[in-house]
Amino acid sequence: MNELLAVQNLTVTLPTTRGPVDVVKDVSFTVGRDETVGIVGESGSGKSMTSLAIMGLLPRGAMTKGSIRLDGAELLHRTDREMRRIRGEQASMIFQDPLSSLNPYYTVGLQIEEMYRAHRGGSRKAARKAVVEALRQVGIPEPQERAGHYPHQFSGGQRQRIMIAMALVCSPALLIADEPTTALDVTVQAQILRLLADLQRQTHTGMVFITHDLAVIGSIATRVLVMCEGQQVEYGTAEQVFSAPRHAYTRRLLESIPRITDDLPADEVVL
Amino acid sequence: MARYLAGRIAGLVLILFTVCLFTYLIFFKLSPDPALLICGKTCTPERVTEIRTVLGIDKPFLTQFWDFLSGLIAGRDYGSGANSVHCPAPCLGYSFQTSQSVWEMVVDRLPVSATVAIGAAVLWLLAGITAGLLSAVKEGTWWDRSVMNLALGGASIPNYVLALALQYVLVVKLRILPFPSSVTFTDDPVLWFQSYLMPWIVLATGYACLYARLTRANVIDTLAENFMRTARSKGLSPVLTMRRHALRPALTPVTTIFGMDFAALLGGALITETVFGLDGVGKMAADSIAKNDQPVIMAVTLLAAFFVVVGNVLVDLLYTGLDPRVRIR
Numbered sequence: 001m002n003e004l005l006a007v008q009n010l011t012v013t014l015p016t017t018r019g020p021v022d023v024v025k026d027v028s029f030t031v032g033r034d035e036t037v038g039i040v041g042e043s044g045s046g047k048s049m050t051s052l053a054i055m056g057l058l059p060r061g062a063m064t065k066g067s068i069r070l071d072g073a074e075l076l077h078r079t080d081r082e083m084r085r086i087r088g089e090q091a092s093m094i095f096q097d098p099l100s101s102l103n104p105y106y107t108v109g110l111q112i113e114e115m116y117r118a119h120r121g122g123s124r125k126a127a128r129k130a131v132v133e134a135l136r137q138v139g140i141p142e143p144q145e146r147a148g149h150y151p152h153q154f155s156g157g158q159r160q161r162i163m164i165a166m167a168l169v170c171s172p173a174l175l176i177a178d179e180p181t182t183a184l185d186v187t188v189q190a191q192i193l194r195l196l197a198d199l200q201r202q203t204h205t206g207m208v209f210i211t212h213d214l215a216v217i218g219s220i221a222t223r224v225l226v227m228c229e230g231q232q233v234e235y236g237t238a239e240q241v242f243s244a245p246r247h248a249y250t251r252r253l254l255e256s257i258p259r260i261t262d263d264l265p266a267d268e269v270v271l
Numbered sequence: 272m273a274r275y276l277a278g279r280i281a282g283l284v285l286i287l288f289t290v291c292l293f294t295y296l297i298f299f300k301l302s303p304d305p306a307l308l309i310c311g312k313t314c315t316p317e318r319v320t321e322i323r324t325v326l327g328i329d330k331p332f333l334t335q336f337w338d339f340l341s342g343l344i345a346g347r348d349y350g351s352g353a354n355s356v357h358c359p360a361p362c363l364g365y366s367f368q369t370s371q372s373v374w375e376m377v378v379d380r381l382p383v384s385a386t387v388a389i390g391a392a393v394l395w396l397l398a399g400i401t402a403g404l405l406s407a408v409k410e411g412t413w414w415d416r417s418v419m420n421l422a423l424g425g426a427s428i429p430n431y432v433l434a435l436a437l438q439y440v441l442v443v444k445l446r447i448l449p450f451p452s453s454v455t456f457t458d459d460p461v462l463w464f465q466s467y468l469m470p471w472i473v474l475a476t477g478y479a480c481l482y483a484r485l486t487r488a489n490v491i492d493t494l495a496e497n498f499m500r501t502a503r504s505k506g507l508s509p510v511l512t513m514r515r516h517a518l519r520p521a522l523t524p525v526t527t528i529f530g531m532d533f534a535a536l537l538g539g540a541l542i543t544e545t546v547f548g549l550d551g552v553g554k555m556a557a558d559s560i561a562k563n564d565q566p567v568i569m570a571v572t573l574l575a576a577f578f579v580v581v582g583n584v585l586v587d588l589l590y591t592g593l594d595p596r597v598r599i600r
Contacts, residue, residue: 104520
C-alpha cells in the first residue's frame, strides 16, 4: 500500500448557537509517502478543520463522520490517550504564526526537547542532542547555543524553522503545514518553502500543505484539493487543476492571482 | 542592572519625599494646635508657648519640614539645654498622646501586621488560585458558575460585616474560638493561632474572591493561546500541557498584583485589626487619626508608602526572572 494518509468522506460538524453546522462536508483525498498535497481555499472554507480532524484536535463538541486512515490505521473516534501517541510521533503540524505558536516563557530547546522526550523518553542529554541536530537540519546557525534562546530572540523566518525542527524531531510520517508561510515576507517565504521541500526529500515525509495562496501551491504540491464552504470542489494533480480547472470556483481562484504579465485595462493604469 | 536599580531607588526616595511633604503640609495647615492637645487641663499660655518651642512648631513650615526630614535621617533634639530630649535616627517624633517614641511604636506593632498579612496571603493565594484554576478548566459548568457567583458575593461583603458575623457565630454562639487576644507565638502557640485565625479569614476572603476571578480569566485566556494548540499537537500529556504551558503564563500577572496587595497590607489592615483589637500598624493608624496624633499619622502614612513603593520595585525585579521577554538594560 503506497498511501500514507487516506481521508474518505470526511464530514466535521460543529455545534453552534444556531444548531449544528457542517464545516467540512464529504471531503476525500489521499497523500502518498513523499508526496505533497495542497489544500487551497479562502478563509472559512474548512481547510484548517480538515487538518485538525486528522490531528484529533477539533474543538470540544465537534462530531466527525467518514474515515481518516494513517498508514492503514483509523484515526477517527480514538481516545485522547491513543491520539497523543500519534500526535508528534506519526503526524506533526506547523502553524501560521510561529511567534504565538511558541510558548514565550520557555527556550526553544526545551520546547523541542519536551516533545522528543514525550515520545522517545530517554535522558535529557540524548534529547538535547536530538534538539541540536534538528535545529541544525533546519538551518539555524550555532544550534547548540541557540537552543538556549527564547522565541522572541529569533526572527520570523527562524521561528518557523524552529517550528519545523520541532515538528520533525520525532521523524513523523506525515507533516501538516497550516499556512506556514502566510505570516512571513516573500523572500523568507521562498526560503521556508525550499527548506520544506528539501527536508521532505531527505526524510520522505508525506505533507499536507494548506494555504490560500495558489502561487505557493503551484511550487510545492503534486496534487491539489480545492475547498469552498466546507466542500471539496476540485481534486486532482496540480497540473490538472491549474491548466484545466473543472469547477467555476477554481477558475475564479486562478483568475484572482495577479500576474506581472497581465495587461492592465487602460483606465486602471495609474502610473 | 546597577543603573536600573540606582534609578529605581532615586525614584523611591523622590516618592517618599513627596509623600512626606504632602502629609506634613496637610497636618501643618489643617490640624488643630498640637500644643493645646498636649498641654492638657492645667494649661497656661506660657506653657503652650513652651511646648510649641520644644516641638519646634513655632517655626515656619519649611524649617519644620526640614527638621522632620533631618530627624528622620540623622536624629534630632527636642528643646534645648538640660531639658532637651534626643531622638535617635530614624526619628519620627513622639506621640502627642503617650509621649512614646513613634519609631518604637511602629517597631512594636509591625510584627502583628506582618503576621496578619502573611497568614491572610497564604490563605487567599491557596483558595483563590485553586478556585480560579478549577473554574477555568471547568469553564461554563455549574461548578464554574457557582464559584464565580460566590466570588462576586464574597468580594462585595464589607470586611467589618464578615468580621462581626464570624465573631458572633464562632466566638459567641458556637464558642469554637476564644475572643482574639494579643499573644505572641512563643507564649501560647495554640491561642496565638486561634486569635489570628479570624483576622486571616476575614482579610483573605475579599482577596481570595478577586484572585479567583483573576486567575480564572488569565487561565482561560492562556488556554486559548496558539502555543497551547502547539503543545497539544506535540502529543504532550494533559498534565504537562497544563502545568508547564498554561500555568506559568497565566499566573505571572497574578504575581504582580499579589506583590502590590501584600505590600499594601504590610502598612496595616486598618479595619480588620481594629475590629479584632489586634495591636498592629492599622489599628495604630485608626487610633492616631481619631486622636489627631500627628507624628503617628505621619509615620503610618510614610510606612504604607514605603512598603508599596519598595514592593513595586521588588515585583519588577521578580518579573524579569519570571518572564524572559522582560529584561532590564
